[in-house]
Amino acid sequence: MVEHTPSAKSKHGHAFIEMCKGRWREFRREPSAFFFVLFMPLLWMAILGFAFSGNRLETYGLGWPKSSGALDPLVSQVHDSLSKNPQVRLIEGDSESLNTALLRGDILLIVHPDVAGKPWTYSFDPANREASRARVVIDDLAQMAAGRQDILRTQDEAINVPGTRYIDFLVPGLVALSIMTSSLFGIGATIVVNRRENLLKRYLVTPMQPTAYILSHVVGRFFILAVELAAILIGGLAMFKFQVHGNIFSFIAFAMLGAAAFTAIAILCGSRTSNMAVMNGMTNLISVPMMIVAGVWFARTNFPTWIAGPARLLPLTALVDGLRRIALEGATLATVASEATVLIVYLVLAIIASRKLFKWY
């Protein structure tokens, strides 16, 4: 066997650098990590981007009672015109089958064409906004088909300003969402598993400074952020010609601040438990409500103010808003200072709390 020779001792790589290399290695070799970081945001973008883009018109289901006798020529003219219109899905039937179609949501309103001098009657639920809209559109089409002449001369002009499409709104939201989930479910979970498997304890019986382990996770987080940002921005450009309107470096800097804040939150969540079920429950408890109220997919304008107001103080909301303002409105870092402050407060509080709470084993 090899002899015990102290002269064989030599200096090797620095612990912190080796740890950071390790973080990258784990990311690269863990297929699920790669999938969630790279493909999930792209999948969301593709599905939602294509679902809510293009100039497909809204269509409306219209119920038309079957009549036994011959139709009045004017009514039959309107019927033929409506049935050919791409915005109208005309469904004919007896009153029972039309009611069933109404309950199923196949049609929004039922029209009763004028019978024996009575006015046309539209039956619909006025509390249903889509049905109210259908009533206006269908009445308009029916009047035109009956020969109405419009008095005002009108024409349409399409607005195509970059940054006003749904996809432009969506992409910064997906960047923020990806930063949150890959921090909480990536770093937090890794720390919990390392604790459960006694790896953190094993580190404590070496002269390595424990902060090197924590800091390596922060650096590792930035590796992942680079991959996330590249995937989403390149994917957005390729699929939808999405571009950051503001300064791309401000966008990246703000994303880095968000990643730092969520890394600190993830470390805090993973600071004590060695039970993955507890960790999963905690991350879901934090992330699911934030995903709903932060306005990742849709604007928060539909929420009542008692939700929308406090939601502004959540880290995901601050990250979404800041990224969106830089990307869409060309805001500078100075003008997103209030969003940045929210993130900095979470970052600092989470670091302080983790230092107090962190258990190595």
Added chain:
Amino acid sequence: MAAAAERPALLAHGLTKQYGELRAVDGISLTVNRGECIALLGPNGAGKTTTVEMLEGLVRPDAGEITILGRSLATDRQFVLERIGVVLQETTLYKRYTVAETVALFASFYAQSLSPEVVIKRLQLEDKASTQLRNLSGGQRQRVYLACALINDPELLFLDEPTTGLDPQARRSIWELVAELKKEGRSVLLTTHYMEEAEVLADRVLIIDHGKVIAEGTPQQLIRDTCGEMVKQVRQGTLEDVFLQLTGRSMRNG
């Protein structure tokens, strides 16, 4: 250097640790001399793990002194950590690191370390150097953990149940390695549930129960003293007989 070699590798005096109502460790003292292997035996819940964790610096004792390689563990922790090697129970290292990457990671923790290649060769892992840990057998993985414990050329080794769950061949190969490490003048503190392991490796055995050392001596002494009558009988007494005689035969909960 000569003077340092005279001093015991590990000296613990009056270690005590209380967890709520439970006095887990109640005044344990022990010495590990240079080049000596001491085995700590005890049923689950006897205070063995707490004792070892205090000696490794993971748990702070309520009372007592620990001196390792001539320095106080309480005040010179970094000095001590640079010079000890540890194999913990039930540890899992990164499953997707190769053997070479794992050993190099641990090498980076120490101010001075052996070359990873040398240690990998010593543990007969050179064929597996570029294999990820998840693709190794239990015995091979345990050898990787030993490689990590040896990377800083330690003077004192803590081996906590190093062969639990291994097949007999893997166990024998680890025994041979520990015997060699002793010959090189390294000191070993071993905990184990296998009496045969203690009999083969340990120069002295300490049996711990209810937080106290209840018996101490060479395996032969303990067998002679405790199983005197048995020896006259048909079969030779073993350390297993000693252990069961002293700690009782009822099952313990961890």
